Amino acid sequence: MLQKMQYLSDQQGIIRRYMREKEGWDLHLENSKRFILESSKSKIKGKVLVLGSGWLLDCPIDELSRDYKEVILADINHPKQIIKKTKHLANVQFIKDDLTGGLIEFIYRNIKPGKKYLLNSFITEIKSFSYAIPDDIDFVISLNILSQLSIIISDYLKTMSLFSQNELNEISAVINQSHTISLPKNKTCLICDFEEELFDEDDKLIGVNPLIFSNLPLGNFSEKWKWKFDSSMTYRDEIKTFFNVSATDL
Numbered sequence: 001m002l003q004k005m006q007y008l009s010d011q012q013g014i015i016r017r018y019m020r021e022k023e024g025w026d027l028h029l030e031n032s033k034r035f036i037l038e039s040s041k042s043k044i045k046g047k048v049l050v051l052g053s054g055w056l057l058d059c060p061i062d063e064l065s066r067d068y069k070e071v072i073l074a075d076i077n078h079p080k081q082i083i084k085k086t087k088h089l090a091n092v093q094f095i096k097d098d099l100t101g102g103l104i105e106f107i108y109r110n111i112k113p114g115k116k117y118l119l120n121s122f123i124t125e126i127k128s129f130s131y132a133i134p135d136d137i138d139f140v141i142s143l144n145i146l147s148q149l150s151i152i153i154s155d156y157l158k159t160m161s162l163f164s165q166n167e168l169n170e171i172s173a174v175i176n177q178s179h180t181i182s183l184p185k186n187k188t189c190l191i192c193d194f195e196e197e198l199f200d201e202d203d204k205l206i207g208v209n210p211l212i213f214s215n216l217p218l219g220n221f222s223e224k225w226k227w228k229f230d231s232s233m234t235y236r237d238e239i240k241t242f243f244n245v246s247a248t249d250l
Contacts, residue, residue, distance in 0.1 A: 010152070011077060015055050017230065024228030025057075028245060031225050032058035032191050036141055039189035039249040040067065043139040049074060051099055051131070052145025056082055058191070059143060065089040068139070074099065100149050100175065101182075103129035107153055113160040119167050123174055130178045140183055144245075146192035147211040150175040173213035180217050188250035190217070193227060193243035201238060211243070219248035 018025050037060055040048075045068050050059055053073035064071050073086075074095045086092050098104050103126055111117070133140055150172035157163055163171065183190060194216060198207035227243040235241045 011054065011079065014057075015079075017235070018055075018057060020232055020234070021228065021230060024231050028225065028227035028243075029058045031223070031245070032144065032247070033060040033063075035191065035223060035247040035249075036060055036143075036189050037063055039141075040064070040139060042249075043187065045069065046138040047072060047136060048139040048141065049133065049137045050141045050143055051075075052143045052148070053078070053082075053094075054143075055079060056086075059141070061086060061089070061092070065092055072137075076104070097131070099131050099145060099179070100153070101129040101131040101178070103175065104153065107156065111157065111160065111162070113162070115162075117162055119163065119170065123170065126171065126174055127178065130182045133182055133184060137184070138187060140188045142179070142183060142188065142190045142192070144191055144193060146176060146179055146190070147194070149179055150213070151211075169213050176212050177214040180214065183217075183250055185250060186220075188219075189247070190219070190250055191245065191247045192216070193229075194246050195244040196229075197226075197242045197244065198236070199240040199242065201233070201240075203240070206239070216246055217248065217250055219250040222246065222248040 047070045048064055048068045049072045051074050053059060053075050061071070069091060071089070071092045072095055073092065074097050076096065076098050078094050078096060083094060106129065153175060154168045154172050157168060157171070180190070192212060194210070194212040196209050196211055197205060198209070200206050224247070225245050227245050229235065229243050230241040233240055
């Protein structure tokens with residue numbers, strides 16, 4: 001399922017792109033780690049749950065392991081290299097979970113090409129999917145996953161030509177909102193790329209596109225910064241792609 005929906009290839013692509021774009025990525029990664037630790041200061045140091053842990057590039061895993069009794073890393077797939085790399089951290093555990101609350105599998109199993117779907121009925125159905133965060137979690141980190149939760153689904157649906165782009169944006173908004181609503185108040189750090197800026201070879205801005213289609217929640221404090229995602233123009237031919245990132249203590 002993950003292979004057909006291109007999640008595994010996308011996950012491998014992340015680490016390859018980081019190696020190519022290290023200089024442009026490092027500021028974003030350090031900003032993410034710094035903000036997480038700042039958000040962590042006010043939290044009870046029991047259990048911390050990291051949603052979208054992936055390669056742990058943007059996660060201060062050593063500090064979290066030091067400060068919390070239990071660190072839970074949740075993602076739909078965990079790279080073997082990361083499991084091996086964190087073996088020395090006795091209080092770190094991995095959970096393999098669909099962070100859309102089962103929506104990815106539901107769409108893969110039930111949505112078929114050529115079949116007609118009414119947008120309103122489809123949206124009503126997918127609203128019931130949300131990732132359940134256990135009550136005993138003291139600190140939740142949603143780590144650069146918000147846009148990805150909707151992109152993996154909208155890109156898959158796009159291959160079937162079932163919905164217009166505007167309809168896909170509406171579907172993405174529901175997925176984005178379902179995630180942010182599930183995040184517990186005064187226990188959460190939300191970091192996400194919310195907008196992309198496109199530049200030509202001469203660094204002239206030629207386009208701006210949203211990556212999040214619902215309103216981001218207000219929090220106790222927040223920051224924004226730019227992530228130089230692709231300067232070598234391999235993500236899009238002859239176009240540099242930078243992301244605007246929002247970090248919020250909820």
